[in-house]
Amino acid sequence: SEVYFNGEWMPYDQAKISVFDRGFMLGDGLYEVTPFYEGKPFRLEDHLARLEYCLNEIMIDFDTSSLKALKLEAVSRAGLSQKDAAVYMQVSRGVAPRTHYFPEDVKPTFLMYAFPVKLEGFQHKQWRVLVSEDLRWHRCDIKSTSLLANIKSNSESHRLGLDENLLTRDGYFTEGSHSTIFFIRNGIAYTHPEGPQILSGITRKVVIELCRELNIPVKEQAFPVSELESVDEVFLTGTTTQVMAVSEMISEGKTIYAQPEIGPVTRKLQEAFVAKTR
Ligand code: PDD
DSSP states (O other): OEEEETTEEEEGGGOOOOTTBHHHHHOOEEEEEEEEETTEESSHHHHHHHHHHHHHHTTOOOOOTTHHHHHHHHHHHTTOTTSOEEEEEEEEOOBOOOOSSOOSSOOOEEEEEEEEOOOSGGGGOEEEEEEEEOOSOSOTTSOBSOOHHHHHHHHHHHHTTOOEEEEEETTEEEEESSSEEEEEETTEEEEOOSSTTSOOOHHHHHHHHHHHHTTOOEEESOEEGGGGGGOOEEEEEETTTEEEEEEEEEETTEEEEEOOSOOHHHHHHHHHHHHHHO
């Protein structure tokens, strides 16, 4: 299939990057994954705004003005115009001799492609998750391609036959390895506040809006691991996760939370989420 690479569309196996690309050598880059429901972009402006925020935070000078049109083109070129899909894009600092400081005047390397996504399975599934320590750096608001800590954690859960991780820092849940966490207790939704400890999830923002529409109070505050016993429902959100119920949490070989049924608040939000995307 085709990719858009440094200004041109080409078969993916013809796209070549330099061994001195700072994305390859140092993980010096950013990425975004934007959903398309039945070919229509979902919250595209929010995804572009987040990329711009991140570019600014790590001082990569990259013009994003053509990205909206390019994403639409990626979807249509992949034959996904009527389908559920996502567009992956990545900007790395560019090619330069290896130094820890970033050199001035390098041209960023850019990659984009569309891929099919199954966007409705989540109402029929639940995830079992591993609770483990958040090993990431202190700027998780930057959607960096340096994902080593996420990969280490998610590989541990994968090896145990589990679906995702719930990460904890100093006794509080932060987020998943590639998703946002919501807790429901006594009809109130809790999710970690925005800031350097989590990625500002676009799906998180949509679900908070849905809570407001459905009169579900939202508290944007970190949830303590010690209060897990009082929780009624847990679900995860994300571009590729949507609104996924959690049925079991495992920590150090023990089940610390179990909820075999998808809870009523989660169900309501799943239905509202699907309605929003159709
Ligand atoms: N992951 N938190 C982390 C650490 C993430 O990597 C993601 C997204 C989210 C949810 O963000 P959003 O709702 O904007 O997709 C939260 C993407 C999809 C990925 O890594 O593939």
